[in-house]
Amino acid sequence: MTLHTGASQFTDEDLSMFRESVSRFLDANAPPEKVAQWNADKVVERDLWRKAGEFGMLGASVSEAYGGLGGDFRHERILIEEMGARGLEGWGVAVHNMIVAPYLSAYATEAQKEAWLPGVVSGDTVLAIAMTEPSGGSDLANLRTRARLDGDEWVIDGQKTFISNGQTADLVVVACRTGGDGSKGVSLIVVPGDAEGFERGRNLDKIGRDAQDTSELFFPGVRVPKENLLGGVPGEGFKQMMKLLPQERLVIAAMGLAMLERALQLTIDYTKERNAFGKTLMDMQNTQFTLADIKTQATVGRAFIDQCTTKHLSGELDAVTASMAKLWISETEVAGISRCLQLFGGYGYMNEYPIAQLFRDSRIDTIHGGASEVMKLIIARTL
Template identity: 50%
Template structure:
């Protein structure tokens, strides 16, 4: 079905991104998976190609293109080559908006140019060992002491955590469940800040995911992002874009799995004929194609709404939970059509299967997304 909202300029950008992913990312996938993180060089190359933080104004070295469709293209092309490694979407889709919306002139001048070039890799530290989707339960504390905040606590499941030069830390500055959260910009070389383990995940092996620790970490008060006590509202305000980012990845991953499975079942034979010629294969593929098309149409509509500033919290939640659950179903059925080979790590469908499992968890679990949609109906 024809896409909506995409122009010739988007198509030209997609060609550039596809070449980059095929030449600079895909060949290194196994190497990065073994290392547990990507190289810093790929970040610098992505920056030089114009694939990072496109919305940053020209005065700070960016392209000044505040069109999320470009972000979606980068996400889709990275997923298409099966690359879970570079945390570009976390950096560009999730972290950048906080600096853009709430950063002071000094903070923007200090960080945005290097975020564009890939010299400054970012992470956002929300989740804690005892706190997942419930942000109001965050325990990491920041106590004002003169011109500093003294931060103590720990974070877990932090994407880009091992490589980050800058961490947006969600901290508690008062005991109020919602008005007590603030955001602090923590440079990685700040005394008292320490990285823990690069966590051993079942999938997404090349993307570093870390524990982070703050032990009497003194952060200058000038590094407060926005206003003290407004962190919860800042986080909630950016969640629709974060969830739309995850949803675009989900649809792209489902499409990639479908395409590799189509190629497999048309070339692999059983009982003297291609696997794809059996009625069951045709019916499964027809079902999957239909669900992917439905998801793509809804996501394109969400991109239109986001571009006009009209994407609601509940529609972003719908997009996130439905597309990620669809992704799991599609990849599971595609693996089944690969038979025993689908269980072999050398086949891309096996990697897609384990990489996809986190999609229904991070960014808000499926259950939380349904809760948001239910409450939006007054239930």
């Protein structure tokens, strides 16, 4: 288990039991050799999704009425931290549980919830969300993928890229334009993975998060039922995304913190064992100062994430605060892991060492969910 920098305030008997059970499940079902295989295959086997569903990891925040745990973001943070401790950032549970499932819980009809959410919980239905397009990433108000109403069906034309869970998803929430220009013309439509005409491109070759299947998706006149429009009213998609994006950014921040804490623990262990010039690396002041600095930053980061979690649980986490958390943690994470790798010397450059994987895996966190530059724009509007 990785080092947690400071005692979290989100600990009680039930949460402790949940953490212990998650830890045992992951130790049994996601040992290092399995993680290495998933990284090599560039996808996590479907069997693990179903095992996780049977265990109760999936849909942790989904209502018990649909088979979920009925938990909240505290349970999701435990999943983030325990997966982060084992280098499982590439398994798309965070996307499934914490980014896409909330759209179904918040905006699907009762009939749709009854049809979709039990599969989300069991692992039979893997979720993805398709926002990013080849022509633009964070500019969600100017999407080019379009959907037009033809009788009782939406006809979707367009292309998405960099879609996590893209190869395995059974249900995709697609951001598309159903009206005029700008944010008021954007809607969210649910597309089944077996919809006629729906095409998956190649599993994209990335520099990190190897086990995460990430794909191009194509919609050449794909038809879905009229009622698959989330919220029931066209043009509400941008508002829906803006309402749920703060949680997505908090998820990315929490995952970044977990990765930084793991890197710190790995580096502490290594520098205590590695000898140079007649003493361990940890005996050297430069090592001590570097790690003291990183531990301080991680501790501050944990306090900030805890504060954001408190706000989120009470419904008070705003877009600006979530953007600050995502910006600060992700930039601190990338810089801190790079400094940790430096202390490994040549071994840090070897892919067989977990620190090298962390170095590659961390880099996306300043990009996805809104690049750091976009976070700064959001924050700057409040100045």
